[in-house]
Amino acid sequence: MAHPSAAPSAPRNLLVIGGIGLGDPGRCLLRTFLAQAEQRGCRIHMTDQKMFVDLAPTEVTSRFASLHVLDFTDTAHCVEWATRQHHEGPGFDMVVTARDDAQPTTAAIAEALGLPYNSPASIETTQNKDRCRAALAEAGLPQPAWRLCRDVDDALAFTEGTAGPWVVKPRDGTGSRAVRRADDRAALVAAVGLLDAADRPFLVEELVVGPEYSAEGLFLHGEPVVVALTAKTTTEPPLFVELGHVVPAPLPEDTAAAARTAVERAVRAVGLTFGLFHAEFWLTENGPVLGELHCRPGGDYISMLVEAAHPGFQYFGALFDAFADPAFRPDLAADGAAAVAFLTAPAGTVVEVSGWEQARAGEALLHAHLARSPGDTVPELRSSMDRCGAVVVRAATSEQARAAADARAGLVRITTTADAPAEAPLPVH
Known part of the structure; x- marks a missing residue:
């Protein structure tokens, strides 16, 4: 389906809560959001905490209709500010966020302004793992x-x-x-x-025993639709840091269908009704078991993978088009696959990085990011924030995409003081 340059009833003024961020996956997501909003003639009113606003690059901030310092952790102040802006300014047609920690405030603003969003109660359920588990169990969905x-x-x-x-x-x-x-x-x-x-x-x-996956989807006119399933690679126990993703997950169709059905039941069970969602699950010998649910797109470049594997689909564009047209249905046809592999290194000070130029060469590469350079500190790998970069590739099949991403990541050698010879000199800057 063609994407309109401007729709008369499109959300003209979009309020974004906590939308700048600093991580590379977040910056990629923001660029995609801006491009798809601009295609439809939308005006972006961006807000974020002062540290993020101060560090935002000019080439990004120049694309906003307005930019405001707003601490999304102070819900009452944000609601008061948004209400005043809504009535005294241009008026907002939609409020969104891609941050978990900004969800309660975003829901409260939407409720105060009468805008479409998920209810504060549903946000509270998704953000408290115990309440989410209880809601899913009550809906008859298997839980540990x-x-x-x-x-x-x-x-x-x-x-x-x-x-x-x-x-x-x-x-x-x-x-x-x-x-x-x-x-x-x-x-x-x-x-x-x-x-x-x-x-x-x-x-x-x-512990749920089985490979880990996630489902990526959105609500169309109040109904959840899973667009893609993502296969994950994680570190060995005791930690579970994600090292790679591939879309679509290489699963038999009956298994994939069962997972999509379970996820769509799950997001309904916790009360979500609007926007994008990302749901984690495991495949066990008894079928899918749901984990955490998020009312936002998946992080770690997953949105990039989904769009690369579904060339006719735009994540945010579909949200805007559904707002404009009650009959809108996006093109969800898959064509190819995409994968990301993350770079890691032993904890220590970076002495040398080699192989990076070779890893980021070639037409199949969608994106590459190196987060560490000589002199930087690499912490012990305990969370996704401790990874050292990523390569994102596209290929004809999931297996080929995963292999290509892993091969590129394998070209990169990040030598730290933990694995460098004791006499190795530090580089001169």
Whole structure:
């Protein structure tokens, strides 16, 4: 379906909460959002915290109709500000965010202005892992045994009635942060001890055994539609840091259909009705088991992979077009595949980077980003923030895309003081 340059009833003025960010995947997502909004004649009213606004590049900020410093963690102030702007300014047709931590404020603004969005209650359910698990179980969707724990005694009490291994995780949070596997009670005690005070109370769950996937979709006229399934590669236990993704996930059609159905049931069960969604799940011998649900597009370049594998589909464009036309249905035909592989290195100071130019050469490359250079510090790999870069490629099949991304990533050697010879000199800047 052709994408309109401007639709009379398109969302003319878009309010974006917390939309700048600094990470490379976020910058890529913002560029895509701006391009697809501009194609439809939309005006972007961007807000973010001061640190992000101050560091935003001019070539990006020049494309906004307006830019405001707004702390999305102060919901009451944001609602008051948005209400005043709405009535005194141009008036907003839609409010959106791609940040998990800005979801409560975005929902509150939409409710106050009478704009389409997910309800504050549904946002609260998705952002509290225990409430989400309870809602999914009530809807009849398989869930692992879990408990919301205050301390290590609660966690140990949970082990008495469940079979390990277990997973310890914050009640909220993203990017695999502070998620740890515990194979026995001693490991469980250690995992709980590593949690920050801000991560309490916390969840302990039985480990779900099976490969991990995610579903990428959007709501069309109130109904959820899964556009693509993503296969994931993660680090070995006890941590679960994502090292790669491929779209579409190479699954038999009946398995993929069962996963799509389960995810669409799940997002309805937690009360979501609007926008984009990203749902994590595992495939077990008994079928899909749902994990976390997010009312935003997937991170880690997943939106780029989805659009590359579905050349007629635009993630944000479909959202805007559905707003403009009650009969709109996007082109979801798949043609090819895409994959991302993330770069890692031993913890230490970067001494040398080699192979980067070779890794980013060639027509099949969609995107490449190197996040570390000589002199930079590489922390121990505990979350997605600790990775060192990424390469994104397109290919004819999922298997070819995954192999090509892994091969390019394998060309890059990031030498740190942890694996460099002791006498290796640091580079001169």
